[in-house]
Amino acid sequence: MSTWAVPGYTESRELGSGASGRVALAVHEESGLPVAVKYLSESLRTRPGFVRDFRAEARLLGGLRSAHVAGLYEYVEGPDGAAIVMELVEGVSLRALLSRQAPLAPEAALVLLKGSLLGLADAHRIGVVHRDYKPENVLVRPDGTSKLVDFGIAAADGTTAGIAGTPSYMAPEQWTGSPASPAADVYAATATFFECLTGRKPYAGENLAELALQHVDGPIPADAAPEPVRALVRRGLAKAPDQRPAHAGDFVAELEAAAGGAYGADWEERGRGRLAALAALCLLLVPPSSGGPRNSVTDTARTVLTRTPRVLRAWRPGGRSLLVSAAAIAAALLLAYGIDRQAPAFGTPGEAAQALATTSAQPGATGGALPVTAVPDTPAPSAPAPATPSAPAASATPTVPTAGTSAPATASPSAPPTVAAPPTAASSPAEPTTAPPSPDVAVTSVVFGGFRQTGTATATASLTVTTDGTGPVAVTVVWSTAEASGGTGIRDGGADTYRRSGSTQYTIALDHTFQGTGCYWDVRASTQPASADGGASQELLTRRCTLR
Template sequence: MNGTWTVPGYTEVRELGSGGSGRVVLAVHDGTGTAVAVKYLSGRLREDPAFVGEFRAEARLLGGLRTPYVVGLYEYVEAPGGAAIVMELVDGISLRALLKRSGRADAEAALVVLKGSLLGLAEAHRAGVVHRDYKPENVLVAADGSSKLVDFGIAAGRGTTPGVAGTPAYMAPEQWQGRPASPAADVYAATATFFECLTGRKPYDGENFAELAVQHIEAPVPETEAPEPVRPLIRRGLAKQPEQRPENAEAFVAELEGVALAAYGPQWEERRQRKLAALAALLPLLFPSATAAAQGTTAVASTTLGGASGWAPGRGGLLAAGLALVLGTVLLFTTDAIGGTPGGVSALSAFATTSAAPPGPGSPTGTAGPGTAPR
């Protein structure tokens, strides 16, 4: 389609986005007609063992997270011509896209979006992983109003100190200071995103990195700008010291549910999920299902991990749709912020489809033979 290396066994439909670190495409698995998202590492970065290692680590991480609230891995492929992550497709749009068109969300709708993506984050925290880049671009809102967390490109192990990394508007004070990565930093970023949903602006608006750093480290938490019922969540989540915040995403979800139930009643989640679905329905052209060229009706593919490599679609009869337009800009890798460390990279002498495992040192395990395609 574009003269560059592509994963064997798939036909590209269209490019969803590209950048200096690579590209994301909508593709169809030739054997089943299932649509997938394929994230390719750029040729320039393939020459750097540290970036290849980070790319592999992202695949291992996705493969180890078994939750409907994180975009799932189908397979990871390396070849002499390239490296790619084949992922689940979500027919949805980014929270950023919704905010651009609505300006802000009411508190109940914002709570629904926060909860879904926090549940994905909680699974990562249980696996000992810190996302480090929670922001509106990395939250997908599906057509039914549910949400998923995406882009683990700069995720790190809990307690590691790989350097300052993240998106400045959402970085916790300790991230600015280069302190060890912690789930509490992700809670801070999620709260900053929640604040933006509620108010239409970021918590702090410094014009440069230095101003933002000072504001995040020293400025008062702007809780009074949020609706009164949810101010405790803003106050706790944006606390300057990590020990003053909920310790991880699971604890934050518990606090969120308590606040929401007290303020909005037992039906708050169902009621506002319907509203989110209605908002998303106003933006049909942003949904890849409007233009996806996948043929036939297939089930959403499921991944077989931890033994034999590969995946096989089921027989449920759901139309596999395309990934949100946001993946063109979101999943394209904040690699300029990666504090990667060199690691061993095996010779790319043959195609290797990898069974992902939780993040860890060294190469992935469970490689298949040359030219292996999904089953």
């Protein structure tokens, strides 16, 4: 584990750790203010996609001012590490609280939902969609109020950011990679509200494909909730985004009307009191300042793929179900193999040699940026001016959910909730194109979308290539088939090369007729000049396979 620490802070103990890093309790040496420092892990720091994603989270938090979201003090990045210095939230995660007492009283669940909606509404107002709202990312304070944390996979409203999130809370449109929208956050918040009310998640599929189909087509389980709030559950868990409130703020008025009518004018005071008592009990039993790291694991799901299932439960999806299930299966494959994710493209890997800051408040001061110290292996350059906060761009490659970890009482260093479409061994690497590199253009991202089976041997997909200039770009696409996921693939036909210029984004419609008989189809793309995210690939389970 890296021993690098943010200059100007004294670290006292580790609060939590996960695959993507750790969170430490520290004190700002100049002001004495306690803070939470979220470090990117050493193994991920050398992979530019993760660094860009970490930096994007800091930029987002730097532009978000909300009493319901854990605030950012400073972002520091140097050759030896990257860290986000955040507000230390004294409290416990909603997940920890539910593990000790569930279901909650309706008033307490309503208070949690209202606080979360207000935090999400502040993000939605600046065009940011959280995309990973869940109990692990809500911290309940001793006074019964709550704060939202972990914007690690947030995306700008309307951007196509790929399939990402935590399966049990993902809206139907998230399973198909539709553009990010506030309505998806409303869905996730309502799914968590349902869990608070009933002690269980809305859907409990045995595998990702089943869970995806339940979220997309299953009946809304509103009858399991108390009768006075069933209308809220139906509204927030509506299958179509346009049937839900368009923004979290729109849902608050409906919540207050329903709560006041059913539980009286003092519902909020009673609910906050009950949450405060539960939070105090949890803090008494497991105080957040206790020594040693703690780990908690979010949702996991397991999918078993076979050609000849021992249990005769054939899976023969069609149309919409095929697309959703294919995405879920890809998610399971990525969970199994732990392939890298790609991240929003903010800056270039070369920027890792500098210290960057995105500051919303200085510990112990009323305004201004905290001093940012570069920590290079050569004499320190002068620190740049604080970056202007901005919402994150679309994810460079369609992504899928993974399990994460969270640290009580502070921002969670969750295991990467997203990973990239699989560069599996099921296909041969794309042939390099002969086009010479262009000195005046760089490819920032390559994204596949809509990869689906259209016939017994045909498939379509779309490919979007984004550049930072209008110079010439060559895109090479290779198709392959395989008998098993992760097995040795066979190239299916020759490579196709597309040459584009004159714009900064190109969308290419692709279609292919497969000659091979493999159960799995794979499409991958590379570019010349080489893309900063390494290109893209996707794997599709065809109708020739069964799932159990």
